[in-house]
Amino acid sequence: MSGSRWVPGLRFGPEFDPEQYELLEFHHRGGEAEVWRAVRTGHSGLKELVAAKIMLERDPSEVRRWLGRWDDVSHNAHRLGVTDLVVPSFLLGPAPHRPGAAPSGGLLGYQISPWVEGVPLHTWARGRHGGPAAMAEVLARLCRIVDELHRKRWVHRDISPANVLVDGQGQVKLIDLTFLAPLDHALTVAVFTPGHVPPEAEQVGGYPTTAKDLFAVGTLARTLLLPDHARLDHRLAAEQTRAELLAAGYGEELAQWACEPLAREPQRRPSPLGPWAARGRELLHAHRPVARTVGLAVLPDRSGRPLVATAGAEGIALAGPGRAEHRPxxxxxxxxxxxxxxxxxxxxxxxxxxxxxxxxxxxxxxxxxxxxxxxxxxxxxxxxxxxxxxxxxxxxxxxxxxxxxxxxxxxxxxxxxxxxxxxxxxxxxxxxxxxxxxxxxxxxxxxxxxxxxxxxxxLGPSGPLRTGALARTSAGPQAATLRADGSARLHGLGAPTPPAEIGDGEPALGLAMVGHRGGPTIALAGEGGVRLRLPAGGASRRPRWWRPTLRPATRVALAMGDDWRLCLAAVVEGELQVWQEDAAYRWQAVGLPED
The missing domain is CATH 2.120.10.10 (Neuraminidase)
Structure with a gap:
């Protein structure tokens, strides 16, 4: 029972019936409460599974204040009658205790909801249930609940993956109505759920808006499409999400659609959500996922031929002219x-x-x-x-x-x-x-x-990073960083010089760097193809750029062989492409043997 102060088998209930409920299984701890699966035994002997949210606050005045808030929530939610909004009831009673034992300590607040046989949205998404079509249906069902709530001029204010449950048939329930509020009442408490709140912050004394719920639904769309990605930076939500989706193999139109609720300006977020979800359903049904290569490494073999290792959802594979002589x-x-x-x-x-x-x-x-x-x-x-x-x-x-x-x-x-x-x-x-x-x-x-x-x-200011690289050069080590917004910077570590922007303002999705003749050679991948930043040569003091392809690319890798020749590998529109310098240090495409 790691993470919980109680164990299964303990009883709780209202003061007049303190053993009405039995704890069965600890679910999770979040913020001010623990959530358990429990069973209620009615006076007729009928048993009912419930979700019990046990408030950890022990100050009697705070307990009663929260219970009053919860009672208002229950009353209002019942009155609204929104389909698939799970409405709780509330009680005040002694702490969980052993059957037959006299309760000790002060009273606790309990929020009791019908048990939903589902899992949190992020858990469901990681299970890859049904692919893009199933994702579209889950998102559409969530949008219907939120739209109905907004039409009645109420907002949830705490939409997150943990508060959206999805069952085995893809049905959706929206839970945890603790901060449910009408649009025309000033706020008495502000809510901040990291990764799911918009740039504009709620203010105590201010009025709630639907824009916060709209943004949160956008973050959940990202969770469905990119279930394994890290937390979203709300300051660069649209930029980060677009870059991640393109790198994951989704198309530009779908990426733009997913970013609409994440717009920095609240008035640009789609409302109602239904039409937006319908467009997403069409795009996701038409989406044909490409083979996703998320790991890429290139290394010349003893003969100087490039050997490329790729990795993704299907494991690790080798490619290149010398592949037959090497086995993964x-x-x-x-x-x-x-x-x-x-x-x-x-x-x-x-x-x-x-x-x-x-x-x-x-x-x-x-x-x-x-x-x-x-x-x-x-x-x-x-x-x-x-x-x-x-x-x-x-x-x-x-x-x-x-x-x-x-x-x-x-x-x-x-x-x-x-x-x-x-x-x-x-x-x-x-x-x-x-x-x-x-x-x-x-x-x-x-x-x-x-x-x-x-x-x-x-190295530079804080902010979400995609990747980075290091290289040894004659001027000392240098670092390159690629941020979530696609901007790349070069940092000198041998002397206190300011970082230099690289990429001429064109956003990148992938970055690689190697120390080489005359300075670092840097490869960038993005919508405009693959770009290679070569050290300055001849009379020019400015770095040179070479584009081996203009087709959209997501990943790049660079390596130098024992003969000082460079190898470059990239994932271009889902396909692997390789280039290498010849004996005169001129870049040439390398043919890859077919399977």
Whole structure:
């Protein structure tokens, strides 16, 4: 019963019948209350499953104040009669206690609702029930409930995935009416649910608006389409969502549709939601998902040929001219992969692949097979050093961690408490044994040197990041960051210089960088294709740009071989494309053998 102060089997009820309900199973704890599945035994002996929300507040005056609020909510919700709005009842009674035992302590408030055999919307979305068509129906049913509530001039004010339940048939119920309010009454309390509130904040004394519910429905549409993505930044909600949808393989029209309720200006959000949901149903029914490649790594083999490792929902695969001579790690490995890296380890150059899966597990794969190295990680970066040893960096529990492996040796892990990190973005070895790691902490990109004792270096302002990269150059190490709005910046770490905008204002979805002749070479992927930023050459002091393709691209990877030639790989309209420099350092397309 981790997370709960009570155990199954305890009884509770009103003062006149304190054993009317029995706790069956702890569900979750949120804010001011715990939620349990419970059973009510009526005076006739009839049993009824209920959801019991137990208020944790013990101050008697606060308990009665909340009970008064809940009583008003129940009365108003019954009067509104909105279909599929789950209306609770309320009671005041002693704390849960053992059967037959005298209740002790003060009184608690209980919110009792009919038990709904469903799961929270985010849990349902992660189960991939029925694909895009089923998503469209669930969203349309939610919009019908919200529209009916708004037509009666009331607002929910706390719409979130946890408060929308979906059953096995895709039926939808909207629950937790604690903050239900009419549009013509001033607010006595403001509600802020991170990731689901609009940029305009509620104010005590102000009046509620439907715009807050509309924005929240937009965040839930994103949850349905992108169930594995991190929390939304409400300040850049539309920009972040559009970039994520395009990177996930959704089309421009569908991405624009999904962003309409997330508009920064409240008056631009669609109201009522029904017509907007109907357009979404058409777009989702017509949507044909492409094979999603979310992990990409390229590395030249011993012959200098590019070998590409790709990862996505179907696992990990290899591609490239030398693919027939190399095999991916054997056995059962990760399937739903988020991040990927690969290298040649040991004196014989054994292929080793590391992956972070959707559940946050770190996997390492070699010719001997796959094994799970750690859980609860976020982000993945690393490389094989000159001695042939692989070092992988990730974040777990808010702290930087490293894992080292070489053929014939056991994988060893180490925690670096001097480097706080929520996610790892990139890593390079500056000199033997000394690493530079690019991390994200509370939305802030930081460059840290584990074990050096020096302070972390902040890179630009805080804000949602898509990815980052590091490279060694003659002027010292440099970092590149790609933000959720598609803007890319280059940061010099060897001298206190301001970051430089790269990309000429064209938003990007993917970023890669490698230190090379004359400076860093940077690859960007976006709607306008793949762009390669090459160091300045000849008499020009300005970097040069080369576009190998104008077709929309989502992911890019760069690597340099032992002969100093660069390899570039990209996911272009769902297909893998590869380019490589020839002996004269001129870029050429590389043909990929068919399966």
């Amino acid at each position: 790690p054997a056995g059962q490995g990760p399937y739903a992969v988020r991040e990927l890296m690969a290298g040649w380890a040991g004196r014989q150059g054994e292929l080793v692949v590391c992956a972070e899966d959707r559940s946050g597990a770190l996997w390492v794969g070699t010719a001997a097979g796959w094994w799970e190295a750690a859980r609860g990680v976020n982000g993945l970066a690393g490389a094989v050093d000159a001695a042939g040893e692989l070092t992988v960096w990730t974040a777990a529990g808010g702290v930087l961690r490293s894992y080292r492996w070489a053929p014939g040796l056991t994988l060893t892990g180490q925690e670096h408490p001097d480097c706080r990190a929520d996610r790892v973005l990139a890593a390079i070895e500056e000199r033997p044994g000394a690493w530079l790691v690019l991390v994200e902490r509370h939305g802030q990109p930081l460059a840290c040197r584990p074990g050096s004792g020096g302070p972390d270096t902040p």
